[in-house]
Amino acid sequence: MYYNILRGGINLKKENITFLDVLTLFIGCFLMSLSLNMFFNPHSVAPGGITGFAIIVNSMTGIPLWVINLTLNIPLFILAYKILSKKDCVKTILGIIFLTLTLKYTIGLSEIHVTDDVLLASISGSILMGVGLGFIFRINGTTGGTDLLGLILNRFFPSLSVPILMGSADCIVVILSGIVTKEIEIGLYSAISLYIIVKISDIIIEGFNNSKSFTIISDKYKEISSSILEELDRGATILKGEGVYTGNKKNVLLVIVSRRQVVTLKKLVKEIDPNCFIIITSINEALGNGFKSIE
Known part of the structure; x- marks a missing residue:
């Protein structure tokens, strides 16, 4: 028309x-x-x-x-x-x-x-x-x-x-x-x-779907990523990092989870590596596999 x-x-x-x-x-x-x-x-x-x-x-x-x-x-x-x-x-x-x-x-x-x-x-x-x-x-x-x-x-x-x-x-x-x-x-x-x-x-x-982004720095990243797959049914992305002071190479895990999975993920990571470093960031919206479809 x-x-x-x-x-x-x-x-x-x-x-x-x-x-x-x-x-x-x-x-x-x-x-x-x-x-x-x-x-x-x-x-x-x-x-x-x-x-x-x-x-x-x-x-x-x-x-x-x-x-x-x-x-x-x-x-x-x-x-x-x-x-x-x-x-x-x-x-x-x-x-x-x-x-x-x-x-x-x-x-x-x-x-x-x-x-x-x-x-x-x-x-x-x-x-x-x-x-x-x-x-x-x-x-x-x-x-x-x-x-x-x-x-x-x-x-x-x-x-x-x-x-x-x-x-x-x-x-x-x-x-x-x-x-x-x-x-x-x-x-x-x-x-x-x-x-x-x-x-x-x-x-x-x-949207109301405030997901959380976890940036996890740990030497036990393989164990953590495996647990995330098994326990939370979530994927993870491995990023390559380097310490500025030490110059040591680090593998960094990037994981996006829903709000109800935040506590579970923190406990999971703590059990595997209590000394790891975690950054948790709020996300207004997550689109794609496992979350909302891209409109």
Whole structure:
């Protein structure tokens, strides 16, 4: 099926944008709209981004969030059009459209007073927003906003990275929320919300599967690797190392295990070589044989 999204037409099939991508993008935008209309906007909490700035403008003028979001994103998209690839263009314009529509059709939820506690509203809204953004980022999507602003400003200030420019824009919005409302607490709630949103979206993107990496230095590496295969049904990789001070050659074992196997592996290694050296590192996600499949 062909969809003429931009002038000249863009083929979603050609750009490898699937129905699942579009559905995920819509769900993400819907969750963002719920967070904005039900929790953030009623309390004037602005957790960064164009949507946060829209909340500030709404508190001053009463203009609906969806109108402000669309008005601000259209010029940003036009300015960033030549910077983006065709695939990114499609996802961006779909994100802008979905967020605008969901903001419009969930506007009635702002009249439902879920809670009068600003902190509770900030946390609840942040969780919804973080999950929504996590879904969108998992498919490399965007709803415009500071993503586009960061790309545009980077062209004028190439020495500053896009993440730094985006973060700076978010900080300005958070500060403005406190200035406009004349309440320092609102600015603080906005800052807390921004932090939670970033953390939640990172969890959604990277997954909950926090595996552990073991780097084991031992002269009994053969016995340890054999026990790992037999007891844990895990593979191991032998790396070649050399001591800087002694110059002695060392064989280093690299092993990735799930969290529930950490204690077992430590006991196993201790039984074989109590004097070995172990480095344990947290891993956000492990993909491949024995773990999650590569998406």
